[in-house]
Amino acid sequence: MSEAAIAKKAEIVKQTVELLNNAESAIVVDYRGLSVAEITDLRKQLRDADVHMHVIKNKVLDRAVEGTDYEDLRDTFVGPTAVAFSDEDPIAPAKILKKFADDHDQLSIKGGFIEKEVKTLDEINTFATMPGRDELLSMLASALSDPMRKIARAVKAVADKENEAA
Template sequence: MGIKQEKEAMVQEIKDKLTKAQTVIMADYRGLTVEEDTELRRKFREAGVEYKVLKNTLTSIAAKEAGIEGLDAYLAGPTSFAFGYDDATAPARILNDFAKDHKKLELKGGLVQGKLFNVDNVKELATIPPREVLIAKLLGSFKAPMSNFAYLVNAIKEKKEQEA
């Protein structure tokens, strides 16, 4: 396989990642130590997030082929990409939390369901709890009225039994 075919295959792979991921968060990772990078990659693995360093020119071509406009503005300098396929907030949350303790990591922006997000939008996205937490809260809010209703029905039953 020649260099041209390799690059075309890489562009196709990047295009697939950009279109399949719910969320893609970009960061400048310059200055991180090997240990810090290893720690960050471990956090991503645990959350099911794919983390890659990609060539900006190939990413730019892939984005254009995928119909994503404006991504080039975020592709200056070394860029790492966190792809979230299942949990849309995980890449933003992990990078944002990591950047708080590791000042050398700098958020650049993101792509959420095909829409570009600036750094402020990414930080806002990072505050949304994981999907499991949101589901648990939702189920909890359903449970409270039902348990109150069950308590009320039981109280009515006990009152009727006392009257009888």
């Protein structure tokens, strides 16, 4: 093998290491059996959530996780492998891929990490069913505003009662 080819492969491994290190989460999937239209639809859904999916050779992934906290993922690098990376929302890839896998039997989640920690398939599925960041913020805002509304109503009732008495 020529030195140029070796250097090119080393650069690809280096780029994959950077993707893994910069990601808050990465979910490994087997996409075998999906049509081009289905993969395009999946990529669009992921892109809309600022998640990027890359098809990466298993040997490259194997070398990229060597000596890292992600070595437990090596068992998932079998067959056609794509990895969905998210740098911001750690749950977004799991949510989108789980929903897509529920609708398309050909897509299967093999493993991954969330918030820099390797998770089991059960844990990934649990995260995928949790409300997202925006939903949680909405729930928090609603929970915080409810007591304020009650206080406002009580103050208004006292003021109305004092006005009637006067």
